[in-house]
Ligand code: SF4
């Protein structure tokens with residue numbers, strides 16, 4: 001059975017436009033708020049957070065650091081400063097609580113691009129494309145660390161689309177605009193959810209934090225499922241849904257797969273109210 005071209009129509013009828021897009025709107029607000037917090041200091045002189053997604057300080061006191069960048073830094077043989085380690089532990093602990101890949105869907109600016117490409121792909125009914133292996137992101141992550149260790153520089157950070165886009169939104173992209181455009185076109189024309197869902201090493205790293213995360217999506221109302229497939233159509237990682245929804249091999253209703261991004265889109269589009277956020281227990 002193929003996924004529907006206009007998922008969420010029934011949900012909109014039942015819950016209204018706002019109710020059927022609640023988590024999407026909250027996510028976009030969170031992504032915008034993250035950018036606004038970083039922009040606030042340079043624009044107004046009132047510094048809530050100083051730095052960028054790689055490393056920053058909250059109220060000039062609490063250090064925050066991307067644990068994947070810390071790992072790359074360690075791979076170069078550099079002894080990291082204690083503030084960087086504390087900052088990385090804070091961020092890692094946070095995502096272990098809320099879901100590792102919540103970083104991808106609630107914070108990362110690239111997600112706005114790739115969600116846009118996925119939406120357009122659905123509307124244009126582009127179904128063919130490259131079938132990539134979803135484990136490529138883990139090989140990519142290993143490759144990043146190996147290249148970093150060999151070269152002794154944070155090579156990935158020179159081309160990391162997350163860093164480039166975040167920096168570019170404040171200081172201009174220059175020629176780096178080609179990278180986000182290439183990702184958008186790749187996702188739209190060549191591979192469904194190709195970048196975030198298959199290739200991005202950052203997503204691969206954060207998914208590992210999600211292995212133990214507390215906050216999970218639950219398919220508690222799975223008995224009500226009408227098999228409309230709307231959730232599969234909008235989910236950036238549709239392979240995570242079936243085990244919990246169908247109870248395969250006696251599985252419980254909790255989506256425990258590390259690559260669920262906790263985006264909440266399945267909750268939005270399901271007219272039967274099958275899904276909700278909850279804990280893994
Ligand atoms: S859980 Fe079932 S009813 Fe709900 S969107 Fe998915 S397929 Fe449709």
Ligand code: SF4
Pocket residue numbers: 217234235236237238240241255259260261262263264265266267
């Ligand atoms: S299962 Fe739901 S919350 Fe998880 S990635 Fe898919 S749509 Fe998002």
